Amino acid sequence: MHPDADPDKNAETADNSVEETATQETQPTPEPAAAEASADADPWEQLEAEAAKWKEVSLRTAAEMDNLRKRTARDREDAIRFANQRLLEELLPVIDNFEMGMQAASQDQKSMIYIGMDMVRRQLNEFLSNQGVEEINATGTFDPNLHDAVSSEEAEGEEGQILRVTRRGFRLRDRLLRPASVIVSKHPAEEGAQ
Template sequence: MHAEENKNGAGTEAPHPDEATQAAPDPQVESAPADEAVRLKEQVSQLKDQLLRALAETENVRRRAERDREEASKFAVGKFARDMVSVADNLRRALEAVLPEQRSADSALENLMVGIEATERQLSAALERAGIQRMEALGQPFDPNFHQVMFEVENSGKPGGTIVQVLQDGYTISGRLLREAMVGVAKRDGSEAPGHLDTHA
């Protein structure tokens, strides 16, 4: 009889419910750790990108601040520099106001002129140390970026637009225009190419 039961399978025990659950694991449970790993990986990538952006922005801010500090240091003396070149103008006018024969005829005047010349040289050296340079304008072509034309001169024998007289020297500070030169230029004749001069006569 037992043989018949085993043959027909009537004597086989049914699997326990817990054992059936273990035998067929839930696919959602298995995929949960994988999904979490992907999410964490994406989060790490985002944080890394944000960090790199923050570092780049910090470096840009540092460079801008350094550049602004250099610019402020370089050009903060602009007004003072313009005042000093005005002093240089007055010294030059004083020297040009006295004729050579007047100097040679009066020893006191000669001594005064020698003192003014020495002061002018010292001032010029101080300006150069501060990055302030006088521009050579005489004989140069007119450049509206650096020159202000006060008048035109006819029959100068120079090509039109050439600076033939300097009324006031121009200066630069650290390569940047501090004060434009006031000049007179040769007038163009009919045979020369037309050109525009910004005259302020």
């Protein structure tokens, strides 16, 4: 007898192949390209969006670093340019007192004391100039950014003009060290207004 002649085995094998064929017909098989496109569309878009986001973050961080570098360089320059500001501010009252001594000694300009003090004054002025210190011009119209009005006096002419300087003012490059103390003019009071 032939091995395929067993009727029970042949019926079972036929049933299995009918089931496989029926299963294949009921489940639609997607085309490989369409299945790949639908599965990959969302991840690629997500990856591209994330890459764009990180690129933007990277560019923003690079710009912030560049700004920080520039700000740090500017702060360092200012620190160097104005490193002596506090020392110079504390030196100004000493210079004021020295000038009062010069005025007192100017009664006898041929004395050795006056000649020595004049040499020191010139050295001080040269030192201040080398450090970038300039005297504030205290003539003309009063400027509240540069001048400190300590008093006002009646005077003919335009109001707000500087009449006298009571204490010299100085600036360190473009920064104010001390305003000039000045007396400014005001219009004379009318006699009938009293």
